[in-house]
Structure formats: structure tokens, C-alpha cells
Amino acid sequence: MASLHAAVLDWYAVRARRLPWRDPSCSPWGVLLSEVMSQQTPLARVEPIWRDWMARWPTPADLARESPGEVVRAWGRLGYPRRALRLHEAATTITERHDGQVPRDQTELRALPGIGDYTAAAVAAFAYGDRSVVVDTNVRRVQARAVTGTAQASPAMTRAEVALAGHLLPDDDEAAATWNVAVMELGALVCTARSPRCDVCPVSGSCAWVLGGRPAYDGPPRRGQKWHGTDRQVRGVILQTLRELPTAVPRPDLAPTHDEAQVDRCLAGLIEDGLVEPVPGDRFALPGLTEASA
Template identity: 65%
Template sequence: MPHPTSAGRRLHRPVLDWYAAHQRDLPWRLPQRSPWGVLVSEVMLQQTPVARVLPVWERWMSLWPSPSDLAAATPGDAVREWGRLGYPRRALRLHAAAAAIRDAHGGAVPGDEATLRTLPGVGDYTAAAVAAFAFGARATVVDTNVRRVHARAVTGDALPAPALTRAEVDLATALLPDDDTDAATWNVAVMELGALVCTARAPRCAECPVAHLCRWRLAGSPTYDGPPRRGQRWEGTDRQCRGRMVQLLRDSPGPVSGAQLRAVWEDEAQRDRCLDALVADGLVEPLEGDRFRLPG
């Protein structure tokens, strides 16, 4: 395999030029967006499509345009406004992060990765993404789309490994342009290329700006031969059961009875297990008299 840096230099200009012409018009990418808006978008976009995130992000930012605004609301308000984005614990973590930003950072989102990682619910990816996209910092941002573009274009694999590897992070770092501004744009440009063109199931190679350089395509687009990749089942899962309970609470103006919660799921053992987990996670607050509500 060619040295990643030399391969990267050949990929940089075509991908950056493609992004300049084809990037989606997303509000968290506008010049006037705040670092808080970027952080909210990155948390919402985890395992969630852009189309579902857009209306929730816009309402969220109208309600809570700053971390301090969200911190002044209750955790239950955050869960309610999270809507149907899924994985509602993200709403609780974002609320906790907002409180930490207000209390420890004067209400301003910190700009360096190390400090960002100290915020509740902010891991390596989110810290790097906010540093790069909100502050223009030189950071290595690696999501599923980035991994897929790198796997195909640079290493010649149909798909990346099922889980992120150290080698992938090292490759992504080596591929960053030397110019810090270009490096920040490169991160989002590769991400966009993976989302719109170099897709998992039906890549549109004819539209790819680096198809002539792509090692996977030049090798004849060999099929994936790595470990099996299993999709996530939804019907009948604990996630579905938990989601129904949270949705009932979200749609209710006040507390609901235990009987109302129990009515949303037939399997008693699974239902009780999921309710216990929701309480343990802080997503549901039990009250006296067999009643329940969103936290706070």
C-alpha cells in the first residue's frame, strides 16, 4: 500500500473541490452557527439520519440557543424535545453536558479536544468533531462514512472492519492535509462523500471525484470477505419496548400510572425489565402511588 500521506495528497484536491460544489446546506455548517449548535448536531447525528435530526435540531436550538438555556430546563424537558430520534439517553447526557459547560466553563463550549472529552457523554469522536467543525482545530474525525471512504480509496477494502481499529485512526491522521483549515474541511468533506456517494450498499462510483484513484475500484470492486455484519433487529427488542414507554411519557402532559405504562407492552417480564432499566438510566422517575414521569 502506498504511504498514506502520499496517497492523501492525491486525494485532497479532488475531494475538497467536490465538497465545495456538492455539500448539503445544513444549518450546523453555516458560518454563523455556534459551537453549541455544532455540539448538539453531533450528539443528535449519532446513529441517526440527517433528515430526522434537522427538525429536532432546529426546534432544540430555538428553545435552548445556549448551553445555559438548556441547563436551566429539566432533564425531562430535554427527553421530551428529543422526540423520536432514538437512544434518548443522549438527551440526558446533552443536558448534563450543558450544565457542566455552564458551571465549569462560563457557559462557553470549550474548544480543545481534551477539555471536550471531560463533558458528560462526549467521547473521542464527538470531541474531535466539535474541535474541528466548530473551532477549525486540527483533529482526526473518524465516523462510519469516513472509515468506508478510507477503506475503499486507500486500503482497497469493500468495507472497514466491524469496529474501529487503531490502524484506521492512524490512517485518518496521516491523511489530514498539512494546512489546518484544509484539514478541518477535509474531515467533513470525506464524511459527506461517504454519506452521499461512497455509500455502503450502492456506491455511486461514476459520481466519485476520486474513482480514478480508488484502490478498491481499480481492483475490480471485490466483495467484502471480512467478519459477518449483522443489522440491528428492532421488532420485539428491549429498545422497542423502552421506546414505547418513553414515548407514552413524552406524549403525556403529566405523570402516567403504572397501568398505563404496562399497557404498552404485552410481555410482562420484558416490560418490567425495561422499566427498571429506564429508571436506572434516569430516563423515568417513579413517584408515589405507582405513577411515573420523565425526570425532573
């Protein structure tokens, strides 16, 4: 096992991407932002938005002072815009209940909106250098191949995967934090889902999946996500319209090419979520933008 760790850590020392939130001078707030933005989102798309946000709202208190509508607008097309709302709520909680400091304790992090097991562990590790069990899709895939010998991880995360990650984690705090990010990076750059680059993989010599002849995945299939014609698509269209226009928008202009009943349903959902606000005159706007309601 020692050779596995050395191989991954040596590879990471040479091949790690330079990402702004990996800079030692990056604040815990910057790390938290990067982790939430990165949920289900490729890092290449996150980086420019992250830079915008850090320049505009360098502390939780700065974001907490902003209107939710401006935050949703600044989220742009990162996807899953409820994350922007939750980040705004989290910033408020941090400002009011944590003296403006991002919590270090994983239980306290986990209590913040939009922060689950993964993100709490990641912030503890990457912002504070603590030993925490970080299990994301990359870690799950690398473990499935290198240790378990299967082509993919199962659709849902299992206790066994978390236990294995905990077993592989170095005892030392700093070594554990580096190990976590190194395995994630290996999964992102080499041990990829589609076309793993085993020819350049530092672990291929001891990889259970490679040694087993790279057998095909035979577990339960993942549920394919529909897109065309779904509420998710229409919600996206409505929100894109509201992001682009400076003033409140009449209902018929929100998503003109889509079914009215579906638009109404999606609009109700967006209002329920707090992503859209009705304003007088049967118009709609991003929330809290008083100039848009005038």
C-alpha cells in the same frame, strides 16, 4: 495523494449540503448539539429537532436551566434518548465549569458526558477550525475503499484506521477541518454503504477498490441488531407513551400490549438511567416535571 485531496475538496465545494450547523455564524454550542444528535442518526431527521432546540435553548446555560423531562420530550423520536440526558448534563458542566463556553480542547470535550473520541474531534474541527483526526463511519468506509481497497471497513475501528486518517489529514488547520467534513460528506452522499455511486465519484479514478474490480467484502460479519420483542423496543414504547401524555402514567398503561415482566424490567432500567421517574401512586413520569407529579 495531492490529487486525491484536490478531487475531494473540489467535489465538496460544489456538492456540499447546506446544513444550518455548517453556517459560519453557527455557535460552538450549535455544532456540539448537531454532532450529538447525529450519532447513529441520519442528518435529515436531525435538522428539524436541531432547529427546535437552538430556538429554545440557544446556549448551554439555557438548556441547563431546563428540567430533564422537558429535554427528553423535546428529543422526540430521534432515538437513543440517553443522548438527551447527557446533553443536559454536559450543558450543566459547561455552564458551571467552563464559564458557559463549549471547550475547545479535545481532552476537555472528551470529558463531557456523551462525547467520545469522534464527537470531541468533530467539535474541535467544525466549531473551532482546529486540526483534529475525525474518524466516523463515513471516513472509515471511504478509506477502506479508496485506500485499502476493501468494500467495507471492519466491524470495529482499528488503530490503523485512525493512523491512516491522521496521515491523510492536511497540515494546515483550516484545510484539515474542511478535509474532514468533505470526506464525511463523500461517504454520506456518494461512497455509501449500500449502493456506492462510483459513476459520479470524484475519486473513482484512483480508488483502490474500484481499480481492484470492486471485490466483495470478505471480513468478519457485523452483528445484526435484533429489534422485535427486545428490551430496546419496549423501552421505546414506554418512553413514547410518557412523551405523549402530559401527566404521570400508571404502570399498566405504559406498554399495555407487552409482557408485564419485561415492562417491569425495562421500567427499572429506564429509572436507573434517569429517563423515567416514579411518582406517588405507582405512577411514572418523565423526570423533573413537577406538574406531572402533582
